Amino acid sequence: MELFAQGVLEAFRLLLAGDAEVWQVTWLSLQISAGATALSLLVGIPLGALLALARFPGRALVVSLVNTGMGLPPVVVGLFVTILLWRNGALGFLELLYTPSAMVAGQFVIAAPIVTGLTLAAVQQVPETFRLQMLGLGASRGQMLWVLLKEARLPMLAAVMAGFGGVISEVGASMMLGGNIRGSTRVLTTATVLETGKGNFDLAIALSVILLLITFLVNWALSVIQQRRR
Amino acid sequence: MLCLVPAGLLPSTAGPAGAQSNIVIVSTTTSTQDSGLLDVLVPMFERKSGLTVKAISVGTGQALALAARGEADVTLAHAPGLEKKYVSEGKMSNRRLVMYNDFVVIGPPDDPAKIKGLPKAVDALERIARSRSRFVSRGDKSGTHALELALWKQAGIEPKGAWYIESGQGMGQTLGIANDRRAYTLTDRATLLAFQKRVDLPILVEKDRPLLNIYSVMEVNPANGPRVNARGGRAFADFMLEPETQAVIESFGVEKYGQPLFVPVAGKKDEDL
Numbered sequence: 001m002e003l004f005a006q007g008v009l010e011a012f013r014l015l016l017a018g019d020a021e022v023w024q025v026t027w028l029s030l031q032i033s034a035g036a037t038a039l040s041l042l043v044g045i046p047l048g049a050l051l052a053l054a055r056f057p058g059r060a061l062v063v064s065l066v067n068t069g070m071g072l073p074p075v076v077v078g079l080f081v082t083i084l085l086w087r088n089g090a091l092g093f094l095e096l097l098y099t100p101s102a103m104v105a106g107q108f109v110i111a112a113p114i115v116t117g118l119t120l121a122a123v124q125q126v127p128e129t130f131r132l133q134m135l136g137l138g139a140s141r142g143q144m145l146w147v148l149l150k151e152a153r154l155p156m157l158a159a160v161m162a163g164f165g166g167v168i169s170e171v172g173a174s175m176m177l178g179g180n181i182r183g184s185t186r187v188l189t190t191a192t193v194l195e196t197g198k199g200n201f202d203l204a205i206a207l208s209v210i211l212l213l214i215t216f217l218v219n220w221a222l223s224v225i226q227q228r229r230r
Numbered sequence: 231m232l233c234l235v236p237a238g239l240l241p242s243t244a245g246p247a248g249a250q251s252n253i254v255i256v257s258t259t260t261s262t263q264d265s266g267l268l269d270v271l272v273p274m275f276e277r278k279s280g281l282t283v284k285a286i287s288v289g290t291g292q293a294l295a296l297a298a299r300g301e302a303d304v305t306l307a308h309a310p311g312l313e314k315k316y317v318s319e320g321k322m323s324n325r326r327l328v329m330y331n332d333f334v335v336i337g338p339p340d341d342p343a344k345i346k347g348l349p350k351a352v353d354a355l356e357r358i359a360r361s362r363s364r365f366v367s368r369g370d371k372s373g374t375h376a377l378e379l380a381l382w383k384q385a386g387i388e389p390k391g392a393w394y395i396e397s398g399q400g401m402g403q404t405l406g407i408a409n410d411r412r413a414y415t416l417t418d419r420a421t422l423l424a425f426q427k428r429v430d431l432p433i434l435v436e437k438d439r440p441l442l443n444i445y446s447v448m449e450v451n452p453a454n455g456p457r458v459n460a461r462g463g464r465a466f467a468d469f470m471l472e473p474e475t476q477a478v479i480e481s482f483g484v485e486k487y488g489q490p491l492f493v494p495v496a497g498k499k500d501e502d503l
Contacts, residue, residue, distance in 0.1 A: 087458075197400045
């Protein structure tokens, strides 16, 4: 208990004292996870909406795959993407391994199915009669889709939170793809693992508290947007 | 997404040659990072050489396996037997000793296996197995694990049973488990020093020749893969043996632990120690 209290105090001390390395690690965590979440929105929202509305053979299989993807183990994603990015791997020529870009790629693979799956569910819960009504009133398909997404924005913000929450907190893929290199690919989760390994438990707790804090702040901001116009 | 995975197993041909790259990938063991030594040496090398280092800290087994696939340019490891095997297979070359420290056997103060003060680690492990006293193994193909397995083999024992706990984790976590379960374990002295506040298992066996923990640097054979930066790897290996670097190693840890963590041994051979 005493150790935990020490860690919490240490967290605030590090933040307030403006410890350069801690701020850099925190900022990098935010950048990578926000970037990965943004990319997964770009892909996941259109894909989720398409899957919700389109009818094609094999749709049930694709939906099952997306739903399975929502629970992709980060360490498995990390391993597969690492092999892909190895110097001798298919994408080795990009020389991305052990860079922040590689971490964004891995986190994107983790977040995209989450966003796709939740968008799919959000769009599907809008009654079909509503869609037919709009089309009947002369809306174009594009207009219909836009209104539909606006109608589904509350559950879709939940998709953003779930996607971001999934990637900011994962360690397996970030460790493998980034290599936990000081000043370059060290993020809050991998730094926590490292400090635990070093026996610096108070610093490890401090980093965990910072991680919880920024996760809370991001979710709080999103929740405010979500609940503003109820 | 899923269909890309098998493609990752195929070799690729295009891309810039590693020889011109100014990035050096160093595959190394967790102890060099956990002790903080890399945080001192890497910036020093980058300043001197103008190259950028990516130090990947994994177990020694993985560090060598990555190097053998051409996924690293130089390796700093601590498993002489395994290293020599890779050198003899031509995957690694120019193995040179950098530094050493030592391993110790620690265990519960009441010492149920009665190993305290034994001169030979092999005898200590044998007594632990005979008395079926709890022993925590790294079980992760690290350098420490490799030494432990070599000692069991020498003792003619195949460790198995409820008393033999495989943690599959780093030295720090393994020390925590041993402390919690009041078990024996084999640890390097540097990690034990870092954890001295949290681990109250005393040192029971030490200073036996096989317990020397020898770190060597090896260059990766460019034939292992198309993008191996042989020049950069060579530069890092040479750097580790420079007098200035060796002086830094010699005094590293004194400030924090009151004693150095490593003894530099550039120019020596295994049999000199």
